[in-house]
Amino acid sequence: MTWVNVGCISAGRLALSPIFWTSYREEAGNLRKGFHMRRRLLVLGGAIFLAIGGTIGYGILNSSGQVCAAQAKASFSEDVMPIFVGRCFSCHQPGGQGNEKSGLDLSTYEGVMRGTKMGKMVIPGDPEGSNLMWLLDWRGAPETHMPLGKKKLSICDRDAIRAWIREGAKNN
Structure with missing residues (x-):
């Protein structure tokens, strides 16, 4: 395959230079990495949210519901x-x-x-x-x-x- 300068038309197609093609592939790889990173962060954030919510929920469900009055001196x-x-x-x-x-x-x-x-x-x-x-x-x-x-x-x-x-x- 022969590469020509960007912007040249060869047989009705836009031909890409090797430099442009390499940077395009790197950019596409970075987009995929970014997507995977965002997905990981989203999953991690969801796990943290569930852990905190579960802890709070457990505390609410297992609390006795009693509120003890504060006393100055015990008698x-x-x-x-x-x-x-x-x-x-x-x-x-x-x-x-x-x-x-x-x-x-x-x-x-x-x-x-x-x-x-x-x-x-x-x-x-x-x-x-x-x-x-x-x-x-x-x-x-x-x-x-x-x-x-x-x-x-x-x-x-x-x-x-x-x-x-x-x-x-x-x-x-």
Whole structure:
């Protein structure tokens, strides 16, 4: 094949110079690369969008829907004791099954601070180190989940107890 200058007509066709043909092929290759790059970016953007949307959706679907009120100071008598009365007293009061088995009496401040036959349940100032929170957060084996055989305490209830312990577990 013989190449002629651009703009020359040969047998009714536009003949292309070797220089023009090479630059045309490079340009076409660049267009294909650009198309593939845009497609990859679009797929990557879609994947990121789905990941973020899925994470947000999962958080919405699995949230308890509870909004806990912020409190200035946690009070044993006003915040913690009502939780114990409503969810723990049936077993952890004198004569109750939980009291007989573990020795934990949640009917008084002194009983809470005394702990169980095995040791203390509350370490003032350290909710994560306190065995009470370990049991209420269901961090152990299923047979240690409290309240035993019942629904887990709400996040708000556990956070109220956690705040009380963090603030020194005072008898207030």
